[in-house]
Amino acid sequence: MAKRSAGLLVYRRIDGDISVLLVHPGGPFWAKKDDGAWSIPKGLVDENEDELVAAQRETEEELGFKIDGRYARLGDYKQPGGKIVSAWSVEARAEIDVAAIKSNSFTMEWPPRSGSMKAFPEVDRAGWFTLPEAEVKILVGQRPMLADLTRQLEIQ
Numbered sequence: 001m002a003k004r005s006a007g008l009l010v011y012r013r014i015d016g017d018i019s020v021l022l023v024h025p026g027g028p029f030w031a032k033k034d035d036g037a038w039s040i041p042k043g044l045v046d047e048n049e050d051e052l053v054a055a056q057r058e059t060e061e062e063l064g065f066k067i068d069g070r071y072a073r074l075g076d077y078k079q080p081g082g083k084i085v086s087a088w089s090v091e092a093r094a095e096i097d098v099a100a101i102k103s104n105s106f107t108m109e110w111p112p113r114s115g116s117m118k119a120f121p122e123v124d125r126a127g128w129f130t131l132p133e134a135e136v137k138i139l140v141g142q143r144p145m146l147a148d149l150t151r152q153l154e155i156q
Contacts, residue, residue, distance in 0.1 A: 006055035006086045007042025009145050010067055019128040022137055023062055026124035028110055038137040051086045062123045064102030069093050074148045079141035087145050098126040
């Protein structure tokens, strides 16, 4: 069975334009990657956990604060590696200062085969991107989320 992740596609409206909040993964593998490396805040769903609850928890862990609002299911998205990501959209109700995020961290051996363990933030930065900018920045497997958000907002 494929691993499952869940996350939130947070958006805001400014002068009629939509921007989305994306996060950049921390750690040495992603350090020099930019275009095609950003993601929605997301993480693994625990066994028997409600996916929306997991999306809210993971977003809070990666940003350092809770995102409240009206959640609208976007869908399930199969990633190139086989993982399924369940996503919800939510409009930011308050200004989010992307410079103030405080992500949780993970530990890994670094440099490889050194025997030295080093901690890295799960997310090293966040940013607001217009939909055209986000198309370039977001991981290929998550690009359909942007189109689905656009369709969802046209209906509202």
